[in-house]
Amino acid sequence: MQYLIYSGLGVLLIIIQVLVGRFLSIAGVSPDFLLIFLVWVTMREGQLVGEIGGFTLGLVLDIVSSSILGAQALSKTAACFSIGYFFNRERVEQNIRNWPFLLLTLLASVINNFLYYFLITRGSAITFGDFAFRYGAVGALYTVFIAIFPLLYWSRKRTY
Amino acid sequence: MRRFLDFLIAFKEYVALTVFVAASLTMIAVSRTTDVMPLRAFATGLVGAIQSTYAWIPNPISLSRENRELEAKSIELAAEVGRLRRAEVENRELRRLLGIAPRPDWTLVTAEVVGKTTTFQRNMLTINLGASDSMFPGMAVITDAGLVGRIYATSEHFSLVQMLFNTDLRIAAKIARTRVEGIITWEGGPSLMMRDVPKALDVQRGDLVVSSEYSSFFPADVAIGTVDSIAPSPNSLTRHVMVRPSVDFFRVEHVYVIRKDITKEREHLLLEEKGQTEEKAQTDQKGARK
Numbered sequence: 001m002q003y004l005i006y007s008g009l010g011v012l013l014i015i016i017q018v019l020v021g022r023f024l025s026i027a028g029v030s031p032d033f034l035l036i037f038l039v040w041v042t043m044r045e046g047q048l049v050g051e052i053g054g055f056t057l058g059l060v061l062d063i064v065s066s067s068i069l070g071a072q073a074l075s076k077t078a079a080c081f082s083i084g085y086f087f088n089r090e091r092v093e094q095n096i097r098n099w100p101f102l103l104l105t106l107l108a109s110v111i112n113n114f115l116y117y118f119l120i121t122r123g124s125a126i127t128f129g130d131f132a133f134r135y136g137a138v139g140a141l142y143t144v145f146i147a148i149f150p151l152l153y154w155s156r157k158r159t160y
Numbered sequence: 161m162r163r164f165l166d167f168l169i170a171f172k173e174y175v176a177l178t179v180f181v182a183a184s185l186t187m188i189a190v191s192r193t194t195d196v197m198p199l200r201a202f203a204t205g206l207v208g209a210i211q212s213t214y215a216w217i218p219n220p221i222s223l224s225r226e227n228r229e230l231e232a233k234s235i236e237l238a239a240e241v242g243r244l245r246r247a248e249v250e251n252r253e254l255r256r257l258l259g260i261a262p263r264p265d266w267t268l269v270t271a272e273v274v275g276k277t278t279t280f281q282r283n284m285l286t287i288n289l290g291a292s293d294s295m296f297p298g299m300a301v302i303t304d305a306g307l308v309g310r311i312y313a314t315s316e317h318f319s320l321v322q323m324l325f326n327t328d329l330r331i332a333a334k335i336a337r338t339r340v341e342g343i344i345t346w347e348g349g350p351s352l353m354m355r356d357v358p359k360a361l362d363v364q365r366g367d368l369v370v371s372s373e374y375s376s377f378f379p380a381d382v383a384i385g386t387v388d389s390i391a392p393s394p395n396s397l398t399r400h401v402m403v404r405p406s407v408d409f410f411r412v413e414h415v416y417v418i419r420k421d422i423t424k425e426r427e428h429l430l431l432e433e434k435g436q437t438e439e440k441a442q443t444d445q446k447g448a449r450k
Contacts, residue, residue, distance in 0.1 A: 028348065066320055073180070077180045078177075119188060
């Protein structure tokens, strides 16, 4: 049941990402809502669940956003696998409600964006370095900024 | 067998990673083939249907700005229509005198933009015309200002349009004033780029860039943009020309699809030529046997 809720939330975030993301876009850079959610899931459930979520939801995002099929699936799987190493069953709540959540979101965004831009610029005349810096690094910072809002919400929940 | 299962369970995270990476790489490899087109068509229909449900919501700020711009544009266009009518008569007469065949007319079909997907630098528009309105992948999409892109995938009632701001699109273009040819791509940012233009060729800031006759998808002489800046490449004989697009992609609400299927016509010509070559080869072979 819990995994069904995760799937439903993931699909909802993909719809928001595709339909509303452009309204939040600054100079062509949009935040990655789905990645924030996947970081949260990986920090709660561990590496394997994160990988499965990253692959399936990334694939759905690929289909819905008309991206290269498999590019988001691969980059999100790799991002969740990497941050899965920091999963600590004893400190789940503390990590989610504190700065480790932002730090891991930044790490996941950097891995996700650089891998994704490497895949989509592969075989083209586009310089990967320029593109990855402009959209990858800036996009990662924007995603971390958006991740502050759920973090504040969870922190307040703890206080009251 | 038991030990193998134990091994898989012990390293399940790595096994899952291997399986997912292999599956993703396989999908990336087949992503551009026609096998995935039904899936793309399904996704286009689904996203189009969702986007069309809220496409009617007006944006008062942009509407008022658009009204002012349209009024100014209609005055400007009325004057231009007069000039163009005179030019058309002259052009037709000159073509007749020189014996040049008239240019083919385009059939324009108006479409409404029901959604924009600007996710991860593969910017797309969704329009409310699909396969049931005789829309096919590859058809050019324009506005009164210039080239918007081309149809990438269609479902029954919607089509997905690849905008010029899309890393996958490459367009054969030329500088209208000097006929300098090049390939237009987008590498992020607000401008398009015409790469590796020889330094010796005449390109100036403000020059109009239009689609070239060599384009397989787009009709020739459709405005793409104007030269914004010219970036010299150090230690090279070429330079990069930055082009500011004529169309404001983020505000476009109505577009025209050029129904004329240039690709099919060209394919037909090539097939005809291939047929003639094969026929000639067969005749030559028969002649040699004799």
